[in-house]
Amino acid sequence: xxxxxxxxxxxxxxxxxxxxxxxxxxxxxxxxxxxxxxxxxxxxxxxxxxxxxxxxxxxxxxxxxxxxxxxxxxxxxxxxxxxxxxxxxxxxxxxxxxxxxxxxxxxxxxxxxxxxxxxxxxxxxxxxxxxxxxxxxxxxxxxxxxxxxxxxxxxxxxxxxxxxxxxxxxxxxxxxxxxxxxxxxxxxxxxxxxxxxxxxxxxxxxxxxxxxxxxxxxxxxxxxxxxxxxxxxxxxxxxxxxxxxxxxxxxxxxxxxxxxxxxxxxxxxxxxxxxxxxxxxxxxxxxxxxxxxxxxxxxxxxxxxxxxxxxxxxxxxxxxxxxxxxxxxxxxxxxxxxxxxxxxxxxxxxxxxxxxxxxxxxxxxxxxxxxxxxxxxxxxxxxxxxxxxxxxxxxxxxxxxxxxxxxxxxxxxxxxxxxxxxxxxxxxxxxxxx
Amino acid sequence: xxxxxxxxxxxxxxxxxxxxxxxxxxxxxxxxxxxxxxxxxxxxxxxxxxxxxxxxxxxxxxxxxxxxxxxxxxxxxxxxxxxxxxxxxxxxxxxxxxxxxxxxxxxxxxxxxxxxxxxxxxxxxxxxxxxxxxxxxxxxxxxxxxxxxxxxxxxxxxxxxxxxxxxxxxxxxxxxxxxxxxxxxxxxxxxxxxxxxxxxxxxxxxxxxxxxxxxxxxxxxxxxxxxxxxxxxxxxxxxxxxxxxxxxxxxxxxxxxxxxxxxxxxxxxxxxxxxxxxxxxxxxxxxxxxxxxxxxxxxxxxxxxxxxxxxxxxxxxxxxxxxxxxxxxxxxxxxxxxxxxxxxxxxxxxxxxxxxxxxxxxxxxxxxxxxxxxxxxxxxxxxxxxxxxxxxxxxxxxxxxxxxxxxxxxxxxxxxxxxxxxxxxxxxxxxxxxxxxxxxxxxx
Numbered sequence: 001x002x003x004x005x006x007x008x009x010x011x012x013x014x015x016x017x018x019x020x021x022x023x024x025x026x027x028x029x030x031x032x033x034x035x036x037x038x039x040x041x042x043x044x045x046x047x048x049x050x051x052x053x054x055x056x057x058x059x060x061x062x063x064x065x066x067x068x069x070x071x072x073x074x075x076x077x078x079x080x081x082x083x084x085x086x087x088x089x090x091x092x093x094x095x096x097x098x099x100x101x102x103x104x105x106x107x108x109x110x111x112x113x114x115x116x117x118x119x120x121x122x123x124x125x126x127x128x129x130x131x132x133x134x135x136x137x138x139x140x141x142x143x144x145x146x147x148x149x150x151x152x153x154x155x156x157x158x159x160x161x162x163x164x165x166x167x168x169x170x171x172x173x174x175x176x177x178x179x180x181x182x183x184x185x186x187x188x189x190x191x192x193x194x195x196x197x198x199x200x201x202x203x204x205x206x207x208x209x210x211x212x213x214x215x216x217x218x219x220x221x222x223x224x225x226x227x228x229x230x231x232x233x234x235x236x237x238x239x240x241x242x243x244x245x246x247x248x249x250x251x252x253x254x255x256x257x258x259x260x261x262x263x264x265x266x267x268x269x270x271x272x273x274x275x276x277x278x279x280x281x282x283x284x285x286x287x288x289x290x291x292x293x294x295x296x297x298x299x300x301x302x303x304x305x306x307x308x309x310x311x312x313x314x315x316x317x318x319x320x321x322x323x324x325x326x327x328x329x330x331x332x333x334x335x336x337x338x339x340x341x342x343x344x345x346x347x348x349x350x351x352x353x354x355x356x357x358x359x360x361x362x363x364x365x366x367x368x369x370x371x372x373x374x375x376x377x378x379x380x381x382x383x384x385x386x387x388x389x390x391x392x393x394x395x396x397x398x399x400x401x402x403x404x405x406x407x408x409x410x411x412x413x414x415x416x417x418x419x420x421x422x423x424x425x426x427x428x429x430x431x432x433x434x
Numbered sequence: 435x436x437x438x439x440x441x442x443x444x445x446x447x448x449x450x451x452x453x454x455x456x457x458x459x460x461x462x463x464x465x466x467x468x469x470x471x472x473x474x475x476x477x478x479x480x481x482x483x484x485x486x487x488x489x490x491x492x493x494x495x496x497x498x499x500x501x502x503x504x505x506x507x508x509x510x511x512x513x514x515x516x517x518x519x520x521x522x523x524x525x526x527x528x529x530x531x532x533x534x535x536x537x538x539x540x541x542x543x544x545x546x547x548x549x550x551x552x553x554x555x556x557x558x559x560x561x562x563x564x565x566x567x568x569x570x571x572x573x574x575x576x577x578x579x580x581x582x583x584x585x586x587x588x589x590x591x592x593x594x595x596x597x598x599x600x601x602x603x604x605x606x607x608x609x610x611x612x613x614x615x616x617x618x619x620x621x622x623x624x625x626x627x628x629x630x631x632x633x634x635x636x637x638x639x640x641x642x643x644x645x646x647x648x649x650x651x652x653x654x655x656x657x658x659x660x661x662x663x664x665x666x667x668x669x670x671x672x673x674x675x676x677x678x679x680x681x682x683x684x685x686x687x688x689x690x691x692x693x694x695x696x697x698x699x700x701x702x703x704x705x706x707x708x709x710x711x712x713x714x715x716x717x718x719x720x721x722x723x724x725x726x727x728x729x730x731x732x733x734x735x736x737x738x739x740x741x742x743x744x745x746x747x748x749x750x751x752x753x754x755x756x757x758x759x760x761x762x763x764x765x766x767x768x769x770x771x772x773x774x775x776x777x778x779x780x781x782x783x784x785x786x787x788x789x790x791x792x793x794x795x796x797x798x799x800x801x802x803x804x805x806x807x808x809x810x811x812x813x814x815x816x817x818x819x820x821x822x823x824x825x826x827x828x829x830x831x832x833x834x835x836x837x838x839x840x841x842x843x844x845x846x847x848x849x850x851x852x853x854x855x856x857x858x859x860x861x862x863x864x865x866x867x868x869x870x871x872x873x874x875x876x877x878x
Contacts, residue, residue, distance in 0.1 A: 082707040086697045108696055111689045117673060121797035127663055131802055131813070162441040164837075164854040170448040171829075171863040177455040178822050184462045185814050191469040193807030198650030204660045208801075211653065213469055216646070219653055220476050232662040239669035246673075246682070253688035260695055287443070288714055289767050291831050295721050296760045299728070303753040306732055310746040317739055329743070336747045340755060343727060347719040360802035362810070377804035377813050384816040390726075391823035398830050402859035405838055406852065413847060417872045421865035 016255055019248035025241035026116050027053060028123065039103035040259045046099035047092075051076060054106060057119070058083070069095020080105055100263060107256045116242045125231045128212040128361030129192055196364040208363055298401075440836045447832050451825055475643035667799050674798035713766055720759050724752055826862070833858055 017033060024030040031049035038046040051072055058079040073095045081088040085108060092098030109115050192213065199211040211219075218225030245252070360375060410418045436444070655663075731748050734741075804810045841847075841855045849869050857866045 084709055104696065107692065111693050111696075117797075120673070124797060125666070127666070131817070160441070161435045161438045162445060163435055164851055164858075167436075167444055167448065168854055168858060168863060170445070170452065171858060174448065174451055174455065175863065177452060177459065178818075181455060181459055181462065182815065182818055184459060184466060185818055186811055188462055188466050188469065189811040189814050190807055191466065191473060193810055195469060195472055195646065195650075197807075198646045199653060201651050202653045202655070204655060205664070211650075211655070213465070213472065215655060215659075216472050216650075216653070217468055218659065219655070220472060225656075225659070229656075229659050229662060232659070232666055236662060236665050236669060239666070239673060243669065243672055246685075249682075249685035250688050253685060253692050256692050257688075257695065260692070286767065286770055287832075287835075289763060289770065291835055292714065292717055292721065293760060293763050293767075294835070295831075296717075296756055296763065299721060299725055300753055300756040300760065303728060303749050303756060306728070307746055307749040307753065310742055310749065314739070314743055314746055332740075332744055333747060336744065336751055340748070340751045343723060344720075344755065347716050347723055358797055358800070360800040363801045363803050364805070364810075365803045366805055375800065375802045377802060377809050380802065381809075381813055381816055384813075384820055387820050388816065388823060391820065391827060394725075395823065395827050395830060398827070398834065399860045399862070402834060402838065402856075405842065406856050406860065409842055409847065409852065415872055416849075417868075417870040419868040419870065421861065421867060 015248055016251045019245060019251045020255075022241045022245040022248060023252065026120075026238050026245055028119055028238075029053065029056065036103065039099040040255075040262065042097070042100040044097055044099065047095070047097065047102065050099055050102040050106065051095075054080075054102060054109075057109065057115070073098075076102075083109075100259065103259060104256075104263075107259075111253075116245070120235070120238060120242060123235075125228065125235050126359075127214055127232075128208075128363075129196075129214075130359040131362055132359050192362065193364065196362070200364070208361075210364060212361070436836075436840065440840065444832065444836055447829060451829060454825070473646055475645050478644075670797065670799050710766060710770060713762070717759055717763055717766075720755070724756055724759075728752055830859070 020033045020036050024033050024036070029052070031046070031053055035046045035049045039050060048069070051069070054076055055072060058076070070093070073092050077088060077091045077093065080091060085091075085105060087101065087104060087108075090098075091101050091105065195213060195216060196210045199216060200209055202211050203209055203215075214228065218228045410416065435441075728749070731745055731752075734745070736742060804813065837855045837859060841852055844851065853867060853869060857863055
């Protein structure tokens, strides 16, 4: 072990092997430390393990043992390039070599994001009954139930034209499913409430107070309980390894610098364009862009319309004033600009969630003030209600827009009466508001 | 009929929505099954006894309906003795029974035989709720088919008791017993859950069951689990804490240096898929934020001329930002259209987590406190409603994009299509309008 003493004394000589060993323990099915060292020297023995690891990290496809190494190598290359990996051109196209490049790709993934933490969070053992307290703004960013706007993986419907009644039927089916979901959820919450109430006082952690469903299940079914315990212990080991790696991280990056140095210089003749976007991929993306562009255009027009009367009023009013007015105007302009720049920052850099985001463990507690332990359901409900109001508003605006369009259409067809379900006649309204 | 490509897209969207619901439903059903099973009487074949103390226990392997969820918590029929619940411990070694225990066993065997007889009678009726109480003389009946214990088994009480493995606990006097464990063996072995105050001899009625309702407070987690769980929480908290001192900063600097060196390779000017998606997400967020701000500004009551001027400037500024976003969108579209190359398997898997850029993907232990079942139900309801609304909004946009052009353009106008489109787009598919020919007007 410890032959490579590259650590420049930050945590003592010989700490690099520990760092690599910690990393290897923390990664899921991690390659052995020896693999890392071999990869630095571009040895072919290191290739399968690294490739398997990278594919597992990047792709959710089940590992296909029968897949040929070349196919896997190409898949890996495309996946990395899709993520924006800058050295995509140097990745191996065949299954045989390139372990050093694979190692660099792994390091790139580790550097860009807290990969270990994300992997651990993805695979973690759930000990409590969890509810996602996701409190983003109400844009349909693929949260929860939103329909995935991608071509169906199961290419079932390559049918031709459908009747619109089929669509209506699908919508109806969807609504029935929502209702079924709601009632199942109702029952589920009732059962959860019962289980929590019946096991009050059992938990060793006084703050939690009662058992959760996984814990109670572990007590009911001892085999399952043993499994849970074992998984928990494995996770603890991985967590410890991740923490250790975080402590020795510096050494690892210094070592990776040395790996980079040992690479042969870039060959200029190599064509540098790996596959980027695909035709198949384009249609959902371009459709989203289309939808978004429509929204933005509507927004733009709405703003222009709203600003119109204000501007007229202002022009009419401000005729008589003098230079103090100009100074004041500039001040207001600066203030408004500052506000809008701040607004822009929120979407440019992602909003730091003001409330905890992500799964929370449910705890039934009668205490009025829980000593700041966690999120209160009442608060969350308040936020959800405002989100609900926003969404309903947006939806009814869109529906009104459609109403207008169709009213316009009906206006073009004399001789027909359009009778709305519970409203009046469908007639084109001049001002366009419902 | 709709044109083929529109049809395909719309059907794909709706089917995607249906699949998302179906998946959520499946998960819910799974959780429901587990929870229902927990609230029924616990199956003794799986529940071991924790300690070799005497007492009766009979578990009824229930297969019936769950306890009615609306029933309030029972007043706890068993006096709360701190008896340890069944930990997932390995089987305890068998030991020789005391004479006292043998006597109890015999009495209990008789009671069990009676139980079997009675149970066979009432198994058809299957009123589980009536038999929940310990004190009641009724049996722990189950709608499960009562396969009777062979009467001869009771005669083997004495001999069997010695070989008892406490882990095979519970009275198997009835129910779809996996093993035809004779009653006495079971009663010997499933003691830990029982209340010891009740002398078995005095109680001729049924073997008892473990129900969460009555004895939930007696459960205890095993110490191995407790240690592991608290370690787990500690480790997660440590991992997710952002500050780890100077070592962290130095490491971050080294990491960035490495990244820069790596990226010194000639970078192409085109964007990768992930970058495009990130940009799209940012623009979406921008759109909604702009709209929110617009609503705020417009909703404010008109004030004096100074406030009006400010509002005017804000609206102008928002409009300029919207134009900027549109420009970026347009650039993105040209980029997106320029790079057709076949993709091996559709959407690249492992795409960035949903919920926007800059998400903290880290999980750390958090709690959500609720005070009553009603509150929990209301919360879950709201969450579902918000998710549904998001889905509905997305579908609305897609439908509008596809249907409105069709409806407005077809000549002569297809009334059926108009009617259906109106229903889908304006009424959420709930209502329909009628179209009548107006005979009062002169037909031209």
